[in-house]
Amino acid sequence: MADNPTTLYVNGTWRASADGATFDVLNPATGEVLAQVASATPADGMAALDAADNAAREWAETPARERAHYLWRAFDAVTARAEEFARCMTLEMGKPLDQARAEVTYGAEFLRWFAEEAAHVHGECYHTPEGALQVMTLKRPVGPCLFITPWNFPLAMATRKIAPALAAGCTCVLKPSEDTPLTALLFAQVLDEVGLPAGVVNVVPTADTPPMTGPMIADPRLRKISFTGSTAVGRALLKEAAENVLRTSMELGGLAPFIVFDDADLDAAVDAAVATKMRNMGEACNASSRFYVHNSVREEFTTRVSEALGAMRVGDGMSDGTEVGPIVSAKQRDHVVDLVNRSVAAGGRLVCGGHPCEGPGFFYPPTVVADLAPDNPLLHEEVFGPVAPICGFDTEEEALALANATEFGLAGYVHTRDVARIMRLAQRLEVGMIGVNSATISNAAAPFGGVKASGLGREGGLDGIEEFLETIYVGMPR
Known part of the structure; x- marks a missing residue:
């Protein structure tokens, strides 16, 4: 330097x-x-x-x-x-x-x-x-x-x-x-x-x-x-x-919902979930922040995402093979720790991760929290870290209600093969950007921005x- x-x-x-x-x-x-x-x-x-x-x-x-x-x-x-x-x-x-x-x-x-x-x-x-x-x-x-x-x-x-x-x-x-x-x-x-x-x-x-x-x-x-x-x-x-x-x-x-329907290509959805959650250690405004998965595939999705996140290599970003670098500061790492602790205290089930790594540096492991009630703080506060909360739903209307139940409206992600459903959600999801069967939406040629707060x-x-x-x-x- x-x-x-x-x-x-x-x-x-x-x-x-x-x-x-x-x-x-x-x-x-x-x-x-x-x-x-x-x-x-x-x-x-x-x-x-x-x-x-x-x-x-x-x-x-x-x-x-x-x-x-x-x-x-x-x-x-x-x-x-x-x-x-x-x-x-x-x-x-x-x-x-x-x-x-x-x-x-x-x-x-x-x-x-x-x-x-x-x-x-x-x-x-x-x-x-x-x-x-x-x-x-x-x-x-x-x-x-x-x-x-x-x-x-x-x-x-x-x-x-x-x-x-x-x-x-x-x-x-x-x-x-x-x-x-x-x-x-x-x-x-x-x-x-x-x-x-x-x-x-x-x-x-x-x-x-x-x-x-x-x-x-x-x-x-x-x-x-x-x-x-x-x-x-x-x-x-x-x-x-x-x-x-x-x-x-x-x-x-942002507090981007990631919605997986029962007709989704589950392999693609899992890959996209890992990519959108873990890019930049989750420190991105358009990162997937809340995973809503149809109950018929929720258990398999949770297991596969947890295994993928748990296997990621945490370390210095300058080192070969590192997939998850440190959180940017001690203050931000402490925010992640506090929000996960409050989420678990409110009834969330820790599936993997959940405890800060020992120093030096400000590391936090990829973490999955499941079985969250709708009022769990992890579903309403931006974690800005490598933490994936996973919840279930049964109907499209329920998924929409859960996804829109926030003041934020930057990005959202939808995985389904139903084109008519995609068009309905494009009209009703309260976000400025929607990624469909995709892990990437940012591009210099596309308008980036949100609605609501x-x-x-x-x-x-x-x-x-x-x-x-x-x-x-x-x-x-x-």
Whole structure:
């Protein structure tokens, strides 16, 4: 990590924080200090906003093809340095190295997708129905943006926000998670090296987020916030954003149901269950969080999933053969421990796992809890860890009622061979994304986002760039 940037990136310059403060970034596999990173102050945040605002007009007026070229160069640079990015993510976040490599591919794809979309932004021209007016609509960038990203996908969450913003003509300030700032700073280094103009992207990690971001959010020059993280923090940010009526994109908590019907291909369902639960050690907002399995196949499904999870190798993500890395922090590991303990105390039956691994590091084994009552806390609180609660159902209506009995509505997964049932569930499952007979739904070309308390707006796909554009209507007499 010796060559990884550890200072703030503001207005195209690497600099210490205003007061010289730093914070420790830990390796979750060992608990040891990996690096010390500059901790931005409120003054640093405002300096970053100054830079973004000063660069905003020129960047908005930069031809779309030229903006796209910067994204193409960034895509090439990230791809060329894929192993460096992967190792950085594994060291600071814990995911197995093969999964980190997959994230580099996924994260880089947002740069490519929005490089291709930059030149396709356009309005319309038409006559009103009564024929009196000619309508012209224009698209223009919303203006300077603040991005607050989480620790679980430190590259992809940055590119998923920055790429469409740059394509649309917006400048930005990125505040990465204090648990995983090194990947974001490495990405800033790439943007600097490909020649992105100063001030277009600024990166300000900090150990104390609200005091640093608060003045920016209160400043009328900021025009948008995009946040990925917990629903509680999202609600607080929405309250702050309301004062200046800021555009907001919120990708918040998830509690994804995974529904297996009696006609499902059980082999495929088991494989998908393991994949959607254990990717990133379960630390993903769209991870399967509640397994509802038809009672006729529930016992077999539970046995097979438990055997598969119990056989997974837990260890340092940098080690060959590791399938389950550490939880990102002691705090998050303790949350998983507490929620599983409360679930068992409420009547859940522990099938495998359930006890934290001995140190060093913040490890927790793959865990299955069965026979949960509908009010069990594990069915209503996001565990964000390698824990699979499994419940039974008898009818489609019962499965729907159980799946929708939550404030969250990000993703859901359905396994059935019945096409008519798939279409019914697509209309009635209260989620923003549905995976059918599949373990994977995330893709740069698809709109990612939820309903209810899981957020507002979409990232990726054709919708992704619209989040950074205003529609301006010009009416002229015919």
